Amino acid sequence: NAGVTQTPKFQVLKTGQSMTLQCAQDMNHNSMYWYRQDPGMGLRLIYYSASEGTTDKGEVPNGYNVSRLNKREFSLRLESAAPSQTSVYFCASSEIIASDTEAFFGQGTRLTVV
Amino acid sequence: DAKTTQPPSMDCAEGRAANLPCNHSTISGNEYVYWYRQIHSQGPQYIIHGLKNNETNEMASLIITEDRKSSTLILPHATLRDTAVYYCIVRVAGEYGNKLVFGAGTILRVKS
Numbered sequence: 001n002a003g004v005t006q007t008p009k010f011q012v013l014k015t016g017q018s019m020t021l022q023c024a025q026d027m028n029h030n031s032m033y034w035y036r037q038d039p040g041m042g043l044r045l046i047y048y049s050a051s052e053g054t055t056d057k058g059e060v061p062n063g064y065n066v067s068r069l070n071k072r073e074f075s076l077r078l079e080s081a082a083p084s085q086t087s088v089y090f091c092a093s094s095e096i097i098a099s100d101t102e103a104f105f106g107q108g109t110r111l112t113v114v
Numbered sequence: 115d116a117k118t119t120q121p122p123s124m125d126c127a128e129g130r131a132a133n134l135p136c137n138h139s140t141i142s143g144n145e146y147v148y149w150y151r152q153i154h155s156q157g158p159q160y161i162i163h164g165l166k167n168n169e170t171n172e173m174a175s176l177i178i179t180e181d182r183k184s185s186t187l188i189l190p191h192a193t194l195r196d197t198a199v200y201y202c203i204v205r206v207a208g209e210y211g212n213k214l215v216f217g218a219g220t221i222l223r224v225k226s
Binding site for chain 1: 132147155156157158159163199201213214215216217218219
């Protein structure tokens with residue numbers, strides 16, 4: 001089972017470049033999330049999408065945009081990358097209706113902005 | 115949002131029980147407590163969750179105090195492969211649905 005798939009796994013950008021991180025899940029989940037994790041830190045929520053057609057800001061949304069393309073896919077875009085956005089990015093998905101269901105995480109995208 | 119507080123690190127001898135505490139004194143009545151772990155910067159892995167009753171699965175046990183202000187994750191027989199960062203999380207309701215908000219976690223080091 002694929003679960004949550006993130007692409008790419010690694011990326012190096014120059015300051016000011018743009019890119020889109022892709023995330024897809026095959027578990028028919030309603031909710032999807034984007035987190036970032038800086039070295040030695042816990043995960044911080046960037047944006048989430050409770051269901052297809054809705055998105056909401058998390059703790060650290062500045063500098064990012066998201067698109068819930070369909071139920072399976074949730075992308076994260078950096079319009080003008082900055083060195084402060086160097087981080088590991090994790091996508092996750094879960095059900096929405098019940099609050100007692102687990103979230104599944106992808107393996108991460110390691111982004112370096114130089 | 116409810117917040118959680120965990121010790122930054124703990125050590126445990128291999129084969130012994132590892133007891134990881136978590137404080138969540140501002141938790142609301144309908145908010146679940148979740149535990150995840152992260153090994154070597156991989157994606158976080160779900161361990162267990164609960165509302166007010168104690169829970170057990172093949173990985174761990176979760177003990178929640180009666181007032182729900184704190185909980186303890188128990189790994190009954192820790193192995194070296196359990197060395198990881200453990201996160202205690204309260205799932206909170208946002209405007210458009212539930213979300214997971216992570217804290218700093220506890221680094222558990224299992225030693226032989």
